[in-house]
Amino acid sequence: MPTSLPIPDHIALLAAQARQNRLTKPTGSLGMLEDIACRFAAWQQREIPQLPHAAITVFAADHGVTAEGVSAYPSAVTAEMVKNFAAGGAAICVLARQHNARLEVVDVGVASTLPPLGEHVVDAKVMTGTHNLAVQAAMSREQAQDALEAGRAAARRAIDAGATLLIAGDMGIGNTTASAALICHFCALPAATVVGRGTGVDDAGVQLKARVVEAALARLTQDTESLTVLAEVGGLEIAAMAGFYLEGARLGMPSLVDGFIAAAAALVAQALEPDCTLWLMASHRSQETGHLAALAHLGLIPLVDFRLRLGEGSGAALVLPLIASAILLHGEMATFDSAGVSDKA
Structure with missing residues (x-):
């Protein structure tokens, strides 16, 4: 039976996950903080979510x-x-x-x-x-x-x-x-x-x-x-x-x-x-x-x-x-390209 509820935005989720992989850190190194930021991205339908009220x-x-x-x-x-x-x-x-x-x-x-x-x-x-x-x-x-x-x-x-x-x-x-x-x-x-x-x-x-x-x-x-x-x-x-x-x-x-x-x-x-x-x-x-x-x-x-x-x-x-930190890290950390940092080979 189809749900009567809206579904979090999968496109925004994928975009947020891709951004996490471009940030100046080893992939996955922020652990659950990455998951938090990406889930808020899906909920808010935006690659970089805003701090929640x-x-x-x-x-x-x-x-x-x-x-x-x-x-x-x-x-x-x-x-x-x-x-x-x-x-x-x-x-x-x-x-x-x-x-x-x-x-x-x-x-x-x-x-x-x-x-x-x-x-x-x-x-x-x-x-x-x-x-x-x-x-x-x-x-x-x-x-x-x-x-x-x-x-x-x-x-x-x-x-x-x-x-x-x-x-x-x-x-x-x-x-x-x-x-x-x-x-x-x-x-x-x-x-x-x-x-x-x-x-x-x-x-x-x-x-x-x-x-x-x-x-x-x-x-x-x-x-x-x-x-x-x-x-x-x-x-x-x-x-x-x-x-x-x-x-x-x-x-x-x-x-x-x-x-x-x-x-x-x-x-x-x-x-x-x-x-x-x-x-x-x-x-x-x-x-x-x-x-x-x-x-x-x-x-x-x-x-x-x-x-x-x-x-x-x-x-x-x-x-x-903790949620605020996850979202700020997601939005304000530099990417490898913007910081001129070499990505992994």
Whole structure:
């Protein structure tokens, strides 16, 4: 079936690769930096890409599965962290300021009612947190669709504001459990190989999370329709992130995939529209168990490994200088001809 999404420009990609081979360096010596520059060339449809303008959107929601004791922190932290984002005190706020990146926070399912927190906190609440996925569907298919659309709308806002590179972040106590369930399903992996420590649970907590994930997965088969999978074991912020990636791809805009939760959202997006992965780049390898397996299923290779497991879009924001270096090297290095340097024989 033909894709409904645009495809990165192959002619621009070939031109960028040819330029890399003319730069004053041994062929391939800049490694993944060459790949980064060439991918941006294809995305931007130009041999020499421009530096991207990043926009970061953090999606926040609560999870009913926290009733099972799967998190080291109480659900109240989700709303408290949204207020912290609004006040500029979270890690992603610091990184957004560093890179002069637009930052928006979207409440798609925080359990409590938040007071007005300023223009950069958007109320797109679908429901006040998901149901407990251990015992029932986390949400209805209609609610999953609404959360996907909240993410799509956020991507459009970011692009309308001038973004040329999208970053989705997450905030939701309990969301590593939902993410693990999604990764297990879409990658056909057992819970024991995917479930990790999340917010810092001990060994007993990891075992408990694995049992919860197994109980949720028992309601599914490999033939279960993807939207139903998302509704059964997903999260509202995960659905919104998937919608964010899908809309970015539809509009020909690349996204940086952050960590474990972001990878789960990307798997949802891939299941709904496989070619969306052509517009995704993995920023880093998370410490969370199962993250590499998720990236492998997406066909993505992480750029760095800083042993992160924070979320919020922090890992993606951290690689923005690396991307800038790759693009500047591609555009500003001399070629063998322009520098009068002898090429290899």
